[in-house]
Amino acid sequence: xxxxxxxxxxxxxxxxxxxxxxxxxxxxxxxxxxxxxxxxxxxxxxxxxxxxxxxxxxxxxxxxxxxxxxxxxxxxxxxxxxxxxxxxxxxxxxxxxxxxxxxxxxxxxxxxxxxxxx
Numbered sequence: 001x002x003x004x005x006x007x008x009x010x011x012x013x014x015x016x017x018x019x020x021x022x023x024x025x026x027x028x029x030x031x032x033x034x035x036x037x038x039x040x041x042x043x044x045x046x047x048x049x050x051x052x053x054x055x056x057x058x059x060x061x062x063x064x065x066x067x068x069x070x071x072x073x074x075x076x077x078x079x080x081x082x083x084x085x086x087x088x089x090x091x092x093x094x095x096x097x098x099x100x101x102x103x104x105x106x107x108x109x110x111x112x113x114x115x116x117x118x
Contacts, residue, residue, distance in 0.1 A: 026068045032059075032070070035096075036100075039089065046088065053074055053078070056073070058073060058075070059097075074088065
């Protein structure tokens, strides 16, 4: 007996999934992180005397491929004191960042399965 299986739909869907997750993953995460850093810089209740803490509040990604890490940081030595005293919204910003990333991935299965229709 000889069976023939057409796997072209699976191959097309796999390629689409790789395209959605591959290089776009780090870009999407970084964009969400940058929005979170912007939120912190624009909503913090501390008095901005030197501008250094705002200037060093940023997001960056590390890694690539299957594993991308997102960092949301305030890089001044006194940042933890500001945060622990409640004068920062960095924790709220990080929470929002996670929600933005999650929402970005919610529609992904539909976009990937849309490759079958194309």
